[in-house]
Amino acid sequence: MDFDHSPKTQELRRRVSNFMEAHIIPRYRQHHDEVTAGTFPVSFMEDLKALAKSEELWNLFLPHLTNDESGTRLTNLEYAPLAEIMGRVVWASEVFNCSAPDTGNMEVFHMFGSPEQKKQWLEPLLEGKIRSAFAMTEPDVSSSDATNIQTIIKRDGGDYVINGRKWFISNAAHPNCKVMIVMGKTDPDSADRHRQQSMxxxxxxxxxxxxxxxxxIMGHHSPEGHCEIVFKDVRVPISNIIAGEGDGFMIAQARLGPGRIHHCMRSIGQSELALDLMVERAQERKAFGKYLHQHGAISEWIARSRMxxxxxxxxxxxxxxxxxKVGAKGARKEISMIKAIIPHMQTTIADRAMQVFGAMGISPDTPLADIWTWGRALRYADGPDEVHLRAIARLEISEAQKKQGFTLPYLTPPLRK
Ligand SMILES: Cc1cc2nc3c(=O)[nH]c(=O)nc-3n(C[C@H](O)[C@H](O)[C@H](O)COP(=O)(O)OP(=O)(O)OC[C@H]3O[C@@H](n4cnc5c(N)ncnc54)[C@H](O)[C@@H]3O)c2cc1C
Structure with a gap:
């Protein structure tokens, strides 16, 4: 097993890090100040996007682009360390056109869109000219289970008419958000449970x-929004359906795989930043005659966080x-495992770092409260922990059933039947 990044990845890591150092980190405070003053999108965003594009640090996430689509065609393995670097600053991925939920939506258009849908929506998304949202979750039903969705998409002549209510729809308040992919039911009565939904x-x-x-979110206002949206007799042409009627569940499965791993990649960057802050603070602050890192509890937090x-x-x-190598479906257990582990880890490490900072840790003067909050939110977004744990356990049991009897030789005779 080779644990080194390839020379190509190492070079890209260097370039993304340099870009972050030169253009993003120096604007960290300005971004905060502009958003606080109500300026959104921030004044420099489009300039930075143009710069990233000109340096070919653009659309780093999509492995299977065609020749006429702009991007780097990196594999997921190559993209992971880059997403980690971007993840250190919450808004940085937008600069590289790698931010959720656009990335997932681009995957959907790319995999399932008709040529006309690609022209109208994928092209401007790949160019970074528009932004988008994905609307599945509803206030009135448990949306962990997508078969519960109640929004109705009803055929009426050459149109579909949509009625329903969604909430927590990320990005829907962004002024450049021009399109939503909406999940609803086209056939709530007669189709199989997993064929009732369409996008x-x-x-x-x-x-x-x-x-x-x-x-x-935990009292935190996001200018791009996590919105509650009502659809009342919303009429769109039938050509707006993605793939076909009844394909919604299948598309959701395909969309969520890469989306979930991207969140985890960025979470590692956020966790690294929390640890960096913890280590720095522990070396400069003294209590009871010792630097904080010389106290056993805090050195243990540092060690545990690193591990x-x-x-x-x-x-x-x-x-x-x-x-x-085997696609998101083949890696579904691993995707669920990282999604259940990593947001939890992010909140744990952010929590330790906040504690090391004393009261300042929960003030707006460090990014730790934001890192904690986003980690906490990720324990729901793209499926709550418990749903992932259920999926892992089910796969584990079904794999064990296939090799039944395997553990018998390890049982001591009195226990053996
Ligand atoms: C910041 C943020 C951004 C989001 N962005 C979007 C977005 O852009 N688009 C979108 O459509 N949605 C979005 N969501 C919503 C998110 O996907 C849902 O909250 C999530 O799928 C859970 O659905 P629910 O809130 O209806 O919880 P419910 O389904 O009501 O579940 C409640 C709780 O029940 C428990 N539970 C559920 N199933 C099981 C089980 N099988 N076993 C054990 N326990 C279980 C879990 O603890 C779960 O938290 C976002 C959420 C957040 C917090």
Whole structure:
């Protein structure tokens, strides 16, 4: 097993790091100040995007682009360390056109879109000219189980008419968000449970859409939004359906695999930043005659955080490699495992770092509260921990059933039947 990054990945890591150092980190405070003052998108975003594009640090996430689509065609394994570097600053991935939920939506258009849908929506998304949202979760049903979705997509002549209510729809408040992919039911009565759902393209300016509110996350306001949206008699042409009626569940499965690993890659970057801050603070602050890192509890937090990050990174790289080799479906257990482990790790490490900072740790003067909050939110987004644990256990049991009797030789005679 070779644990080294390839020369190509090492070179890209250097270039993405340099870009972060030169253009993103120096604007960290400005971004915060502009957003706080109500300027969004921030004044420099389009300039930075143009710069990243000109340096060919653009669309780093999509492995299977065609020749006429702009991007780097990196594998998941090559992309993982780059996403980790971008992940250190919450807004940085947008600069490289690698931010959720656009990445997942681009995957959907790329894999399942018709030529017309690709022309209208994938091209401007790949160019970074527009942004997008993905609308599945609903307030009235447990949306961990996508078969519960109640939004209705009803055929009416040459149109579909959509009625329903969604919430926590990320990015829907972004001024450049021009399109949503909406999950709803085209056949709630007679189709098989997993063939009732479809995905449909809904331009944001379609009459009947009301963005009712931007929901704060643990009191934190995100300018791009996690919105509650009502669809009342929203009418779009039948050509807006993606793939076909009844394909919604299948598309959701395909979309969520890469989306989940991208979150985990960025989470590792956030966790590294939390650890860096913890280590630095522990070396400069003294309590009871010793630097903080000389107190046993804190040195243990530092050590544990380092060990957890190293484990998580190796696991993400293994999973990325599996997705490249056997696809997201073949790597579904690994994807669920990293999704259940890593957001939890992020909150644990951020929590330790906040504690090391004392009261300052939960103030806006460090990024730790944001890192904690985002890690906490990720324990729901793209499926709550428990749903992933259930999937892992089910796969584990079914694999064990296939090799039944395997453990018998290890049982001591009195226990043996
Ligand atoms: C910041 C943020 C951004 C989001 N962005 C989007 C977005 O852009 N688009 C979108 O459609 N959705 C989005 N979501 C919603 C997210 O996908 C859902 O919250 C998630 O799928 C869970 O659905 P739910 O909230 O309806 O919880 P429910 O389904 O009601 O589940 C509640 C709880 O029940 C438990 N549970 C559920 N199933 C099981 C099980 N099998 N075994 C044991 N326990 C279980 C879990 O603890 C779970 O947290 C976002 C959420 C957040 C927090």
């Amino acid at each position: 449909i393209i809904v331009p944001m300016d379609t009459p009947g859409i009301t963005v009712e509110r931007n929901i704060t 957890e990050i190293e484990q998580a990174r190796l696991f993400v790289l293994k999973t990325a490699d599996m997705i490249d």
